[in-house]
Amino acid sequence: xxxxxxxxxxxxxALASTVVRVSxxxxxxxxxxxxxIERFVRPAVKPYDIEVKYxxxxxxxxxxxxxxxxxxxxxxxxxxxxxxxxxxMRTGQLEPLDPYLAKSNVLRKDDILPKLLAGFTYNGKIxxxxxxxxxxxxxYNKDLFDEAGVAYPDANDTWDTFAEKLRKVSRPEDxxxxxxxxxxxxxxxxxxxxxxxxxxxxxxxxxLSQPGFVEAFKWYTGLVKSGVAIQPADIGxxxxxxxxxxxxxxxxxxxxxxxGFLRDQAPNLRYGATLIPKNPRTGQRGNFIYTVSWSVxxxxxxxxxxxxxxxxxxxxxxxxxxxxxxxxLPSRKSLLNDPYFKQDTxxxxxNLVVFQGASDGNVHPFQFGRYGGDxxxxxxxxxxxxxxxxxxxxxxxxxxxxxxxxxxxx
Amino acid sequence: MxxxxxxxxxxxxxxxxxxxxxxxxxxYGFMRTFxxxxxxxxxxxxxxxxxxRNYAAIMTEPRFLTALxxxxxxxxxxxxxxxxxxxxxxxxxxxxxxxxTFFRAAYYTPSVMSSVVITLMFMWLFQRTGAMNYLxxxxxxxxxxxxxFLLGTAVLQGALVWWERRHGFAAAWWEPSLLVTAMMLxxxxxxxxxxxxxxxxxxxxxxxxxxWLNTRRYFPDWRFPSAPIPLEALMILNxxxxxxxxxxxxxxxxxxxxRDLYEAAWVDGASAWQQFRHITLPxxxxxxxLVVTLGLIGTLQMFDQVAVIGDQAPLDSIITLxxxxxxxxxxxxxxxxxxxxxxxxxTLAVLTLAVVLVQRRVVER
Numbered sequence: 001x002x003x004x005x006x007x008x009x010x011x012x013x014a015l016a017s018t019v020v021r022v023s024x025x026x027x028x029x030x031x032x033x034x035x036x037i038e039r040f041v042r043p044a045v046k047p048y049d050i051e052v053k054y055x056x057x058x059x060x061x062x063x064x065x066x067x068x069x070x071x072x073x074x075x076x077x078x079x080x081x082x083x084x085x086x087x088x089m090r091t092g093q094l095e096p097l098d099p100y101l102a103k104s105n106v107l108r109k110d111d112i113l114p115k116l117l118a119g120f121t122y123n124g125k126i127x128x129x130x131x132x133x134x135x136x137x138x139x140y141n142k143d144l145f146d147e148a149g150v151a152y153p154d155a156n157d158t159w160d161t162f163a164e165k166l167r168k169v170s171r172p173e174d175x176x177x178x179x180x181x182x183x184x185x186x187x188x189x190x191x192x193x194x195x196x197x198x199x200x201x202x203x204x205x206x207x208l209s210q211p212g213f214v215e216a217f218k219w220y221t222g223l224v225k226s227g228v229a230i231q232p233a234d235i236g237x238x239x240x241x242x243x244x245x246x247x248x249x250x251x252x253x254x255x256x257x258x259x260g261f262l263r264d265q266a267p268n269l270r271y272g273a274t275l276i277p278k279n280p281r282t283g284q285r286g287n288f289i290y291t292v293s294w295s296v297x298x299x300x301x302x303x304x305x306x307x308x309x310x311x312x313x314x315x316x317x318x319x320x321x322x323x324x325x326x327x328x329l330p331s332r333k334s335l336l337n338d339p340y341f342k343q344d345t346x347x348x349x350x351n352l353v354v355f356q357g358a359s360d361g362n363v364h365p366f367q368f369g370r371y372g373g374d375x376x377x378x379x380x381x382x383x384x385x386x387x388x389x390x391x392x393x394x395x396x397x398x399x400x401x402x403x404x405x406x407x408x409x410x
Numbered sequence: 411m412x413x414x415x416x417x418x419x420x421x422x423x424x425x426x427x428x429x430x431x432x433x434x435x436x437x438y439g440f441m442r443t444f445x446x447x448x449x450x451x452x453x454x455x456x457x458x459x460x461x462x463r464n465y466a467a468i469m470t471e472p473r474f475l476t477a478l479x480x481x482x483x484x485x486x487x488x489x490x491x492x493x494x495x496x497x498x499x500x501x502x503x504x505x506x507x508x509x510x511t512f513f514r515a516a517y518y519t520p521s522v523m524s525s526v527v528i529t530l531m532f533m534w535l536f537q538r539t540g541a542m543n544y545l546x547x548x549x550x551x552x553x554x555x556x557x558x559f560l561l562g563t564a565v566l567q568g569a570l571v572w573w574e575r576r577h578g579f580a581a582a583w584w585e586p587s588l589l590v591t592a593m594m595l596x597x598x599x600x601x602x603x604x605x606x607x608x609x610x611x612x613x614x615x616x617x618x619x620x621x622w623l624n625t626r627r628y629f630p631d632w633r634f635p636s637a638p639i640p641l642e643a644l645m646i647l648n649x650x651x652x653x654x655x656x657x658x659x660x661x662x663x664x665x666x667x668x669r670d671l672y673e674a675a676w677v678d679g680a681s682a683w684q685q686f687r688h689i690t691l692p693x694x695x696x697x698x699x700l701v702v703t704l705g706l707i708g709t710l711q712m713f714d715q716v717a718v719i720g721d722q723a724p725l726d727s728i729i730t731l732x733x734x735x736x737x738x739x740x741x742x743x744x745x746x747x748x749x750x751x752x753x754x755x756x757t758l759a760v761l762t763l764a765v766v767l768v769q770r771r772v773v774e775r
Contacts, residue, residue, distance in 0.1 A: 066740065084744075087745035092454070231624075233538060233623075233624055233722065234537075236540070371743075372742055372743025372745075373741065374741055381724045381726070388625060403472075406471075410471070
């Protein structure tokens with residue numbers, strides 16, 4: 001009798017409620033989203049009889065998403081990375097959120113940082129609400145700088161003073177280098193933007209012979225050629241953060257994603273963070289914005305309910321919880337003055353620097369229009385070729401330009 | 411129903427599950443691919459017919475041509491290498507030796523390990539600070555000692571053999587027992603030379619830092635039929651992992667050759683080489699056809715090792731046709747190019763079929 005009653009009670013909400021399927025990627029993200037849903041989303045959507053079903057995808061999330069959108073089996077609410085947002089917006093796979101935002105009293109357009117929202121705006125319509133974001137900052141190992149008696153990098157550094165500090169702190173004979181620089185536009189681009197590089201001209205073409213690009217290219221590869229910097233792969237690491245954790249390099253250029261990694265892999269490393277150095281000629285910094293949105297599937301049958309879940313996932317309380325756990329930076333303007341940022345911990349300070357990076361100098365989203373990642377391949381290969389001494393700067397840039405022209409003519 | 415028809419029906423019933431998957435996943439899949447290769451399609455909007463434009467586009471695209479050249483070079487080199495190696499291994503493991511089962515298991519191990527795991531281990535070996543460069547550095551550091559040891563061994567072996575022969579023993583130049591003695595004496599001499607400071611380790615040597623993966627260099631330094639160094643690294647890897655499977659096929663083939671053929675040849679005074687050339691090779695012809703066919707198909711469609719190496723090597727120096735297809739279906743951050751990918755996939759299928767038909771003519775002539 002009692003058991004029967006329990007079954008009856010338990011089955012009633014399941015019959016009445018609407019299921020909203022939510023997807024994101026795997027890794028450490030799963031535990032975070034699960035807790036967000038448990039703490040903030042379920043209580044918030046309970047009155048509307050909405051049941052949230054979380055389906056994380058372990059590998060190849062974008063491949064899975066493109067495939068399932070095409071097949072009509074995609075989830076109702078999912079992550080969209082700014083890196084591949086454009087094709088989805090252009091082909092009408094995402095639901096424009098403006099009508100929903102107009103009616104919402106939890107989430108308004110002007111709650112969100114405009115630079116972030118811009119990455120998910122296409123033809124004047126908003127296709128996603130950024131859940132959080134990241135930019136690049138200089139992370140430095142305090143012990144290595146103290147040992148060498150060199151001042152820490154700071155916000156006043158230009159490329160020249162920064163390189164000088166790195167030169168003083170590096171001891172290649174002992175296997176200690178100033179910085180780990182990967183041959184990738186994803187890091188180098190910040191310096192190109194700092195020197196005034198424009199990704200596309202009015203005709204949508206890229207010109208790598210712009211003085212700013214060449215200047216940044218020579219400086220970046222020159223650090224490696226002079227032995228001040230090393231490629232992460234050359235000390236057996238896949239990325240700058242990995243190299244930084246081994247204490248073989250004094251600095252690394254990464255985003256706030258390095259914080260959790262350092263917490264796990266190098267808990268005793270004394271580090272600080274500062275803004276990317278300025279170009280001495282332009283006096284500007286450059287940076288990338290990396291961000292991910294929650295977007296609603298245009299083909300979903302429960303769009304209104306999915307938006308309710310989206311509201312709860314990006315609510316001030318949810319974002320504050322994420323921020324205070326040191327996981328990511330909030331996309332809501334109102335959290336700028338959160339007491340978290342005033343804490344005297346390396347993580348909180350680093351997060352503040354990453355936060356400031358979004359609005360200091362020539363900041364661009366990590367996005368390459370209709371070319372996607374293919375745009376970066378020729379530039380990455382040119383960086384590799386010069387850093388490993390296979391080509392000189394002119395040869396490498398000429399070859400990269402040829403490849404970009406081919407790409408544009410496709 | 412006649413008995414014959416009943417038998418045929420039984421066969422089809424047993425084949426049904428396989429035929430079902432064949433039709434759904436291969437026949438239907440191939441027809442769709444064939445259709446898509448004549449359309450412009452991005453997964454989301456309805457495909458639009460463009461005729462042969464995709465084929466024209468890939469034939470002028472440098473990346474496709476690179477992938478085609480890489481695939482063909484890879485296929486020819488690896489198929490040849492793995493066929494020769496697997497035959498050699500099979501001949502070696504067909505001997506009646508003590509502990510032969512151990513060697514059979516040891517040589518077979520690479521082919522049962524996950525190709526992804528092997529590729530990962532391989533990437534560590536070929537890092538700039540990996541085991542490969544470390545070993546080369548050690549050779550450079552100790553080159554004087556190594557030379558002294560090798561020279562000493564050669565001289566001592568010569569002296570020992572000469573001494574044995576002078577005393578009326580028929581010692582061969584490579585006599586193992588003498589070789590071991592020579593090596594031990596030479597090692598002792600090298601230690602003496604080192605302590606007296608005649609030869610020394612060179613600690614000033616710059617560590618070898620050859621980039622094996624992160625490079626676009628060709629070795630040898632010409633375009634065709636040479637290949638980029640990272641692709642050559644993949645060739646070594648692929649040969650090493652696939653040869654054991656083919657070795658098993660050859661081993662089975664060798665056991666099937668009637669012993670009396672060899673006995674008759676032995677009676678006629680045929681040398682070991684003549685026996686191999688005129689009995690073993692012709693008897694193994696069907697196995698060779700199978701090995702070369704499977705090898706060609708496998709190497710032309712090689713994908714996983716390229717995918718795992720990923721960003722560690724420049725795309726153009728490892729891209730194969732199969733990876734080109736994948737790269738066009740999911741181009742990071744851009745819209746899928748299904749039509750172009752399908753055209754490349756059809757080209758790959760036609761190429762595979764053509765190569766297999768040609769080699770059938772050659773082997774089964």
